Amino acid sequence: MTEKKKEKVKCVCDTRWCLKAISFHSDVKGRLITLSDGGRRVSRDESSFCHGLTFSGRAVKTEEKLRLRVERCGGDWHGALRLGFAHVSPEQTALPPLAIPDLTNSPLYAAVIVPEHICRPGSEIEFMLKKNGSLRIRSSDGRTHTEQTTLNPKWPVWAMIDVYGQTTAVTMLGSKMKRWVFTSRSCPALTHIRHTEDKETQERKIQMSMLEPRNLRNHHLDSTDHEAPDCEECVVCYSNVANCCLSCGHKCVCTPCAMRVHMMFGTCPLCRQPLGSFHPYDH
Numbered sequence: 001m002t003e004k005k006k007e008k009v010k011c012v013c014d015t016r017w018c019l020k021a022i023s024f025h026s027d028v029k030g031r032l033i034t035l036s037d038g039g040r041r042v043s044r045d046e047s048s049f050c051h052g053l054t055f056s057g058r059a060v061k062t063e064e065k066l067r068l069r070v071e072r073c074g075g076d077w078h079g080a081l082r083l084g085f086a087h088v089s090p091e092q093t094a095l096p097p098l099a100i101p102d103l104t105n106s107p108l109y110a111a112v113i114v115p116e117h118i119c120r121p122g123s124e125i126e127f128m129l130k131k132n133g134s135l136r137i138r139s140s141d142g143r144t145h146t147e148q149t150t151l152n153p154k155w156p157v158w159a160m161i162d163v164y165g166q167t168t169a170v171t172m173l174g175s176k177m178k179r180w181v182f183t184s185r186s187c188p189a190l191t192h193i194r195h196t197e198d199k200e201t202q203e204r205k206i207q208m209s210m211l212e213p214r215n216l217r218n219h220h221l222d223s224t225d226h227e228a229p230d231c232e233e234c235v236v237c238y239s240n241v242a243n244c245c246l247s248c249g250h251k252c253v254c255t256p257c258a259m260r261v262h263m264m265f266g267t268c269p270l271c272r273q274p275l276g277s278f279h280p281y282d283h
Contacts, residue, residue: 019186022066022175024161025055028090030097033163041071042161043169049077050097052163055090056172062153064177065128065138068161070119072169079165080119083127083137084111085149085157087259099162108259110135110149111160118143119167129157155255235269236261248273 023039030053032045044052060066070081082099087108096102103109114125118139126138133153136146151157163170175186234240240254248268253261261267262275 019061019064019175019177019184020058021187022060022159023057023172025057025090025158028093028095029054030095030163037171041169041171042163043072044163044167046075046168049075049079049165052167053095053097053099053103054161054163055086055093056159056161058158059089059156060085060129060159060175061177062129062131062157064175065126066159066175067173068125068127069171069173070121070123070125070167070169071171073119073121073166074168075166077165078116079113080116081114081125081167081170082111082160082162082164083114083125084109084135084160084162085129085151086110086160087151087155087157089156090158092260098164099160103160106262107150108262109160110151111162112137112145112147116166124173127159129153155259247275 024035024042026035026039029035029042030044030051032048032051033054034043034045035041036043039057042052042054056066068081068083073080084099084104086093086103093103099109099111100113104111112135114137118125118141124140128136129149129151130136130146131153132148133151134146134148135151136144138144161170174188177184232242234242234254234257235252236257237254240256242252242254244253244255244258245251246253246258246268248271250268250270252268252270261269266275267273268275
């Protein structure tokens with residue numbers, strides 16, 4: 001019995017090219033959101049137009065097309081669905097009432113406003129992050145809208161779905177991604193189970209503990225010192241190569257830690273200068 005609990009759930013189709021099942025995140029969601037249909041459907045209470053923010057239950061791939069169906073619209077609210085992507089994992093995101101502008105003020109999040117006329121009940125919408133970093137949505141009638149974002153397609157991303165305004169219920173139909181000679185599709189069976197989520201949560205807590213200010217203070221330099229040498233090892237996690245250049249000029253953190261430090265503290269761990277941006281670099 002114990003051995004069975006440790007086993008990971010496999011895709012029911014058992015093919016190496018299928019995408020993992022896609023559903024809404026079971027734990028991170030707006031306070032007016034409820035999940036149903038095995039985590040594939042989200043509904044927002046109509047008492048408000050906001051607090052309907054949701055995320056995908058797993059990271060998605062670049063060029064992976066996610067498909068949604070609008071199930072219900074209601075209330076006298078204006079506006080409709082907002083769709084986008086986030087570099088920051090759902091567990092590390094402090095949920096605000098709105099995706100736009102509350103999250104999109106940060107370069108680590110991007111979202112587009114879906115027009116009301118293509119968010120009617122029964123409408124299907126497809127969206128993805130392209131290889132050039134642009135966000136594209138496609139409506140049931142085949143019309144597309146593409147918008148350039150600040151996201152890096154080489155970094156991990158999670159889908160972000162804000163059930164906003166008139167839109168009150170949405171179903172995740174699945175995803176697909178075009179390969180060289182065929183198309184991969186998401187597995188119809190859910191693949192993550194509770195004990196796996198608990199293990200991942202514990203690992204994230206360990207990573208987050210590394211970002212406590214007391215650890216960062218060990219590397220504190222005078223704010224006027226901009227001539228500190230580049231670091232070979234990330235000064236936050238001590239395990240990855242420092243491959244990220246901060247806006248102050250210091251090259252002292254790895255890309256995952258740069259994203260976390262940017263969101264949690266907003267300052268360089270060495271000189272404490274405010275972080276305007278960061279980007280990976282080659283040694």
